[in-house]
Amino acid sequence: MNWTIKTKIAIILFASLIGILIISSFMIYSSITQVHQSNKIKQINNAVYLAQDINKKMDTARKNDQNFLLNPSDQLVNEVNKNIDSLTKSITKLNGLGLGIGTQTKILKSSTEDYSLSFNNLAASKKVIGYTEDSGKLGALKSTFNKMTKIINNTNNEKLQNLSLSTKLIQTQFINKPTTENYNTLVEDINKMDELANETLKNGSYSNYSALSISLMSDFQSLNSFKNFETSSINSYEKIANTVTKNVNSTISILTKEKNSLYQKQEAIQRTLLITMIILGIFVLIILSLFGGWLYRSVSQSIRVLRKGAFIIGDGDLSYRVPIKGKDEFAELATSFNQMASSMESTMTKVTGAAERLSSSSQNLAAISEETNAQAVEVNEAVQQVAIGAQNQAEHLEESMALLTKVSGAIHQTSSFSEAIGKQSNKAQEANQQGLKVVSILEEGSTQFLEIAKHLISDIQGVAQQSTEIISILKVIKDISSNTDLLALNAAIESARAGEAGRGFEVVSHEIRNLAERSKMETTTIESVIKNIINKLNDISEAANHLNQSLNKQDYNVKQTKSAFDDIDKNVDSINSGIEKINNAVDKVTSANKALSSKLEEISAISEETSASTEHVSGSSRSQTEAIEEVNKAAQSLQDISLILEQEVAKFEFSTSQDDPLVNMEEDAKNEEQGIEQLAHLNEEIAITQELSDKTKN
Numbered sequence: 001m002n003w004t005i006k007t008k009i010a011i012i013l014f015a016s017l018i019g020i021l022i023i024s025s026f027m028i029y030s031s032i033t034q035v036h037q038s039n040k041i042k043q044i045n046n047a048v049y050l051a052q053d054i055n056k057k058m059d060t061a062r063k064n065d066q067n068f069l070l071n072p073s074d075q076l077v078n079e080v081n082k083n084i085d086s087l088t089k090s091i092t093k094l095n096g097l098g099l100g101i102g103t104q105t106k107i108l109k110s111s112t113e114d115y116s117l118s119f120n121n122l123a124a125s126k127k128v129i130g131y132t133e134d135s136g137k138l139g140a141l142k143s144t145f146n147k148m149t150k151i152i153n154n155t156n157n158e159k160l161q162n163l164s165l166s167t168k169l170i171q172t173q174f175i176n177k178p179t180t181e182n183y184n185t186l187v188e189d190i191n192k193m194d195e196l197a198n199e200t201l202k203n204g205s206y207s208n209y210s211a212l213s214i215s216l217m218s219d220f221q222s223l224n225s226f227k228n229f230e231t232s233s234i235n236s237y238e239k240i241a242n243t244v245t246k247n248v249n250s251t252i253s254i255l256t257k258e259k260n261s262l263y264q265k266q267e268a269i270q271r272t273l274l275i276t277m278i279i280l281g282i283f284v285l286i287i288l289s290l291f292g293g294w295l296y297r298s299v300s301q302s303i304r305v306l307r308k309g310a311f312i313i314g315d316g317d318l319s320y321r322v323p324i325k326g327k328d329e330f331a332e333l334a335t336s337f338n339q340m341a342s343s344m345e346s347t348m349t350k351v352t353g354a355a356e357r358l359s360s361s362s363q364n365l366a367a368i369s370e371e372t373n374a375q376a377v378e379v380n381e382a383v384q385q386v387a388i389g390a391q392n393q394a395e396h397l398e399e400s401m402a403l404l405t406k407v408s409g410a411i412h413q414t415s416s417f418s419e420a421i422g423k424q425s426n427k428a429q430e431a432n433q434q435g436l437k438v439v440s441i442l443e444e445g446s447t448q449f450l451e452i453a454k455h456l457i458s459d460i461q462g463v464a465q466q467s468t469e470i471i472s473i474l475k476v477i478k479d480i481s482s483n484t485d486l487l488a489l490n491a492a493i494e495s496a497r498a499g500e501a502g503r504g505f506e507v508v509s510h511e512i513r514n515l516a517e518r519s520k521m522e523t524t525t526i527e528s529v530i531k532n533i534i535n536k537l538n539d540i541s542e543a544a545n546h547l548n549q550s551l552n553k554q555d556y557n558v559k560q561t562k563s564a565f566d567d568i569d570k571n572v573d574s575i576n577s578g579i580e581k582i583n584n585a586v587d588k589v590t591s592a593n594k595a596l597s598s599k600l601e602e603i604s605a606i607s608e609e610t611s612a613s614t615e616h617v618s619g620s621s622r623s624q625t626e627a628i629e630e631v632n633k634a635a636q637s638l639q640d641i642s643l644i645l646e647q648e649v650a651k652f653e654f655s656t657s658q659d660d661p662l663v664n665m666e667e668d669a670k671n672e673e674q675g676i677e678q679l680a681h682l683n684e685e686i687a688i689t690q691e692l693s694d695k696t697k698n
Contacts, residue, residue: 008298012291019284023277030273037266043097044259050094051252054108057087058244065119065241069234072131077123084116094251099258104251111247115240122233129226137223138175144216145171148193151209157200163193174220178227183220190217306334313341408590415583415590482520484512 061083068076091112095105130136145168152164167189174182190213197209302325309322321341322334 008291008295012288012295015287015291016284019280019288022280023284026273026277026280030270030277033269033273034266037262037269041259041262041266043099044255044262047094047097047099047101048252048255048259050090050097051248051255054087054090054094055245055248055252057083057090058241058248061087061115062241068123068126072123072126074127077120080119080123081116084112084119087112099255101251101254104247104254108244108247108251111240111244115244118233118236118240122230125226125230125233129223129230133175137219137226141171141216141219141223144212144219148209148212148216151201151205151212152193152197154205155200157196160193160196160200163189163196167193171220175223178224178231183224186220187217190220302334309334313344319345412590415587419583484515487512 061080064076064080064083068080088109091105091108095102095109128136130138133139133142149164149168152160155161167186170182170186170189174186194210194213197213198206201209305322305325309320312320321338324334324338
């Protein structure tokens with residue numbers, strides 16, 4: 001099967017592309033699998049973090065509810081409820097991740113709700129019992145028992161009083177440790193107190209005591225019920241809290257196992273994909289190596305055959321032909337190589353005959369070129385004289401143009417300065433107008449401020465006058481306080497005379513005297529404060545007068561400033577009119593300068609055309625001279641080359657079927673005639689150039 005090099009390379013490229021596609025597909029599949037596993041692991045990690053956060057929040061709630069049991073308060077109840085709300089939100093968020101732990105999260109949520117309900121029932125019970133001994137049922141018990149103790153203390157019965165103290169001790173024990181034994185002991189002591197009180201107290205006192213005793217027993221019964229409920233609630237929510245903690249730990253354990261399983265699965269997938277990719281890579285490399293070796297052998301064999309043929313032909317054997325094998329690109333190259341050898345063999349036979357004819361033609365060409373060279377030298381000298389005269393004229397014109405350029409620059413600079421001065425003048429005028437506006441605003445503001453200051457001074461003086469009136473009012477209050485003090489003293493004397501009957505009035509009169517003394521002291525303090533305020537107001541009034549004087553001066557200065565701005569505006573207008581006159585004069589000078597410049601440019605253009613013509617003629621003359629010299633050198637070189645060519649052609653070997661070397665002699669003769677015609681045309685150009693030079697001299 002004759003495959004071309006292109007086909008072989010295409011097969012290798014196709015195999016490489018298939019291998020790359022297979023490996024790339026496995027890499028993409030591996031990446032997608034890893035990303036999927038990583039996302040799932042990330043979700044599980046988030047779930048673990050949430051479960052750990054739930055555990056922490058549960059611990060915080062437990063700490064707060066334990067603190068509540070030790071020191072109950074509404075603040076701790078709110079804290080525990082906040083912890084439970086946060087716990088519920090975290091459980092809902094954990095359930096929303098959808099990791100197959102719905103059963104655990106439902107149990108957690110149900111346990112949390114039970115815990116919340118149990119704690120709130122306990123908190124309500126605690127609140128009814130009383131957070132402190134002065135609140136709730138405890139406060140009612142304390143109040144009732146204190147009233148009973150007061151009644152008992154009035155009896156002066158030592159036995160009843162001792163029994164009361166014993167009952168109070170049992171009451172304290174029951175409140176701290178609400179057991180059935182303490183409750184029964186407390187009830188027995190209260191009954192004993194009731195029996196003894198019935199014997200000791202009178203009818204009126206006993207009826208009060210009996211009502212208090214009944215209320216006390218009722219409160220103790222309620223307290224006992226609430227204490228029992230509290231104990232059962234504590235046991236219940238302890239169990240629920242432990243259940244929540246166990247469920248959280250169980251959820252964390254399940255998630256951790258799932259995460260470890262995913263890690264193991266991911267590692268197994270990675271190992272499988274890696275081994276598969278290695279096997280595919282080795283398989284692709286083996287296939288590419290086999291195809292590459294086959295291509296290398298076929299190409300190297302063809303190159304060796306061509307290399308051998310090139311060496312043989314390079315040594316001069318033009319009759320050798322490369323053997324052709326196969327139909328690939330190297331076979332085409334061998335065919336082209338053989339055609340090239342045949343063409344070279346034919347060409348070398350023609351070159352042998354042409355070399356002899358070339359030698360004779362070059363001798364004739366050298367003789368003609370020497371004559372032409374002598375004529376071209378004479379023409380070149382004449383043209384150079386004309387070029388020198390044109391160059392001098394151009395230099396004088398350049399000096400005139402340079403002076404004119406300087407004058408134009410000075411005029412332009414003057415115009416620029418004039419424009420800049422005009423712009424600055426306009427800016428100054430605009431700034432002056434803005435200054436006038438600002439001064440007008442300042443003048444209005446100064447006038448308004450002056451009026452405000454005058455009004456302020458009058459208000460301050462009015463406040464000072466009213467302050468003096470306050471002092472007179474304070475004096476009246478002070479006199480009233482003194483009279484009140486005297487009246488209170490008289491009342492005290494009268495109450496002393498009245499004895500026991502006037503004792504209550506004596507206390508009232510004493511308090512009135514104290515109030516009168518305090519009124520006198522406060523009045524004295526207010527009087528001193530008002531005097532300080534009056535002094536400050538007097539100082540402010542003097543400062544306001546100084547401010548009024550300063551404002552008058554400021555108003556005068558503002559008016560002077562406005563007058564100065566008006567003068568500046570007039571001066572700027574006069575400057576602008578002077579600048580306009582300067583600009584008109586500069587425009588006239590500029591137009592005259594442009595007219596002169598255009599005339600000089602016309603003269604310069606004529607001079608440049610003359611100089612360019614002479615330079616062109618001179619250049620043409622030099623080119624012709626150089627061309628003739630080159631022709632002469634070429635003729636000599638042709639003689640040398642023809643000799644070398646004959647020697648080199650003699651080195652080659654030709655086959656017996658080579659052409660006659662004189663077959664194309666007629667074509668060589670035609671080429672020689674064309675060279676002679678070109679020399680004749682060159683001589684005509686030299687004659688025309690000489691005529692041009694003569695005209696330029698004239």
